[in-house]
Each structure stands twice: as structure tokens, then as C-alpha cells.
Amino acid sequence: MFGKAARPAPPTPGSAPSKGNRTSITETAPCQKSLKLHVGQEGLAPIRASVLAEFQRQAILPGFRKGKAPVDLIEKQYAQNIHEETLSRATKQACEEAAKTYELKPVGPFEISAANFSETDGLMLEARVEVEPAFTVVDYKGILLKRPSLTVTTEEMKKALADLQESMTQLVPVGEGTEKERRVPALDDGLAKDVGFENLEKLNVHVEAKLREQKQAAQTEALESDLCDVLLQRHAFEVPPRLVVKQSERLTRDFKARLLLSGIAEEKVEEEAKKFTDQLRTSAERQVKLAFILDRIATKESVTVTQDELVKRLWDLSQRWKKDPAEVRKMFDAQGLWPSVISNIRQEKTMAWLLAAAVIEEASIPADPQPTSAIGQQGQRSQHITGKK
Numbered sequence: 001m002f003g004k005a006a007r008p009a010p011p012t013p014g015s016a017p018s019k020g021n022r023t024s025i026t027e028t029a030p031c032q033k034s035l036k037l038h039v040g041q042e043g044l045a046p047i048r049a050s051v052l053a054e055f056q057r058q059a060i061l062p063g064f065r066k067g068k069a070p071v072d073l074i075e076k077q078y079a080q081n082i083h084e085e086t087l088s089r090a091t092k093q094a095c096e097e098a099a100k101t102y103e104l105k106p107v108g109p110f111e112i113s114a115a116n117f118s119e120t121d122g123l124m125l126e127a128r129v130e131v132e133p134a135f136t137v138v139d140y141k142g143i144l145l146k147r148p149s150l151t152v153t154t155e156e157m158k159k160a161l162a163d164l165q166e167s168m169t170q171l172v173p174v175g176e177g178t179e180k181e182r183r184v185p186a187l188d189d190g191l192a193k194d195v196g197f198e199n200l201e202k203l204n205v206h207v208e209a210k211l212r213e214q215k216q217a218a219q220t221e222a223l224e225s226d227l228c229d230v231l232l233q234r235h236a237f238e239v240p241p242r243l244v245v246k247q248s249e250r251l252t253r254d255f256k257a258r259l260l261l262s263g264i265a266e267e268k269v270e271e272e273a274k275k276f277t278d279q280l281r282t283s284a285e286r287q288v289k290l291a292f293i294l295d296r297i298a299t300k301e302s303v304t305v306t307q308d309e310l311v312k313r314l315w316d317l318s319q320r321w322k323k324d325p326a327e328v329r330k331m332f333d334a335q336g337l338w339p340s341v342i343s344n345i346r347q348e349k350t351m352a353w354l355l356a357a358a359v360i361e362e363a364s365i366p367a368d369p370q371p372t373s374a375i376g377q378q379g380q381r382s383q384h385i386t387g388k389k
Helices: 041-058 071-077 079-101 154-167 189-194 200-234 241-261 266-274 277-300 307-321 325-335 338-357
Strands: 021-029 032-039 111-118 122-130 144-147 170-173 180-184 359-362 383-387
Touching: 021 079, 032 079, 041 071, 041 079, 041 122, 071 079, 079 111, 079 122, 122 241, 144 200, 154 200, 189 200, 200 277, 200 338, 241 266, 241 277, 277 338, 307 325, 307 338, 325 338
Parallel strands: 144 359
Antiparallel strands: 021 032, 032 122, 111 122, 170 180, 180 383
16 A cells, blocks of 8 residues: 555665765655655755855956955855755755665656755755666577568469559440449550560569568568567566656657548548557557667677767668758757667667577468469450449
């Protein structure tokens, strides 16, 4: 019913709490810590002295050159500003010190819910922060996976060619009336020439090659997806709720953009997106969990990102966006995007490492009695489906 007080790890040399400071930490929810922080007068004194010195250096008062006004006059003139700046810095320092001393690993800012100051007791703070989940990565080497076959089956060829025929369908007049019929072209050399090939055999070769390319891309995606499924099954833990909310919002924005690009009317996008709220949230939680798992594995296996890899990613993104690399770099600097870029590269390298360490078996190839190159060789007559225009 009540949160269990966390037992702080013994402070390491150089990380002991500042003199006069006290901290108590309670786990109030998964990945959430509540803190009570006390910064005594002994801890506030050096912070206030530093703030006062800065005000003195910058102050311009009548009768004194900049930075030459007496300290007591500065204190009197800027008392409230000095007090507020001192408490602000003390609050920030106390939170950072608690995070370092007790290895909290925050994933977001500290939220201050109460702050009380008195001349005798100093500063009393109550704060809350979301932290990284506590879990250990296990059994991630040698994961058994099945590699989907790249073989193009007769049925897949037939469907692809049928789709091509369907795309070439025309409505042609019937007699003298207004009635028209839907005419599907024959699968023969004539159709092949209509789409730019010498004959049906050359068309078959092209279609088969395209299907194999698609299977190659799908094969990599399937291996990565199956690998992620195994990692999630072997690591059960809660994740910070606000990270899931942020990721869900990001996925929702992307989904709405795709709906608009697909031709959905703008006024219908919101209604359509709401149908997928639960699905998008599930995907967001999955992605956040995977990010933590991959990060822990990367740390354990010393997966790092080199300067050359960062330069290459900058160049690749510049080419994709058709922008000057210097302009993209300036944008990354201004928006603080480099940590995200580094994290993405590190996760990609970790995924590649896991696939290389996996045990991958080849999936069985389905029986296919007819060579794909023979499809349509006998020719097919045009099919007619009569209908009104």
C-alpha cells in the first residue's frame, strides 16, 4: 500500500552528499522515485556566496564602476534576486547530487512539488522523478531464428502477374450503346511489350527479380522482428510511463501524416487515428522497452559509436534531405539532436551484433512443381466482365 523506502547505495569517494544535506528516497511507482531533500545552511552558504560574487561583478550602481560596488550594497539592492537565484541553484544541485549519489539514472526532469525555506532550517524540497527500469539482460547470445526463404513460388508469380493484368484493364465500348465491358489483357508477349519488355519470358524474369528483392528486404525485417520478440519475452519489466506517452504521441503524429498522404480528408484524420490509439500505444511501449534492452546490451558488449560513423550518418541524412551537410549539422547543434543520432546508430550496431551472434536456420522451401519462368508461356485469352459505365 505504501511505497518502500529505497536503501541508498554507499556513496563512492568524491560523491558523498554535501555537508549539511540530507536525502530520503521512496519508490512510489515502477520507475518513479519520490525524494525529500534538505539543504542546510552549511550547504546554502557557498552557493549564496557564489551568486553574490556574480551579482557584484555584473552590477552597475550609481557612483561605482561596474563590479566595484560594495558587497553590502549589492546585498541590499538585489536581496530578492540573490535569494531566488540561490534557492534555484541549490535545488538543481541537490537533485543532481541525489541522482549521482544514489544512482537514480533519471529519464526526465525532477518535478519539484514543494519547496520551503527558513533562515534556521535551510531549504526543504519534495521532488519526483522517473528513472530507468532496474533489470539485467540475460540470454541474448545465440538466439535461435529462422531465415525466411528467398525462393519465389509459382503462386507468388501468378499473383504478381495477375495484379499487373488488373492494372492494365480497360473499359471498352460494346456495340453502339453506352454499355461498356471491362477487358483484362491476355498474359502474353503483347502485354509484355506494352510494359516495355521484349517478350513474356523477359517480363517473367523481371517480375521474379523484383519479388526476390522484396523478399530480401522482408527477410531482414522478419529476422529483426523475431529477434526483438525473443528479447521482449526474456525481459519483463515496467518502463517509465511518460516515455511511453511521448513515444505514443510521436507515433500518432507520424500515423496522421501518413493518413493525409494516403488521401484521407483532413477532417477525418483525427477520427481515423483514434481507432488505432491502443495499437499505437502498444507499439510505443514495445519500442521503449527495446530501447532499454538494446542500450543495456550495448553497454555490456562495449558497443560504441565512432566519429567516422557520425560523419557518415550526417552525410547520409544530408543526401536524403537534399541539404548541405553544414546546414544539417547546424540544425542538430541548435536542437540538441546529437544524442538521439548517437543512440540510433548504437542501437543499429547492437541489433547487427545480436544477429551476428544468433543461430539462424534456413526456413524450408515450399514445394513448387512448376518453374516460375514457364508461367503464362501458353498464353491466356482476354477475360471480359460486362458491366455498365
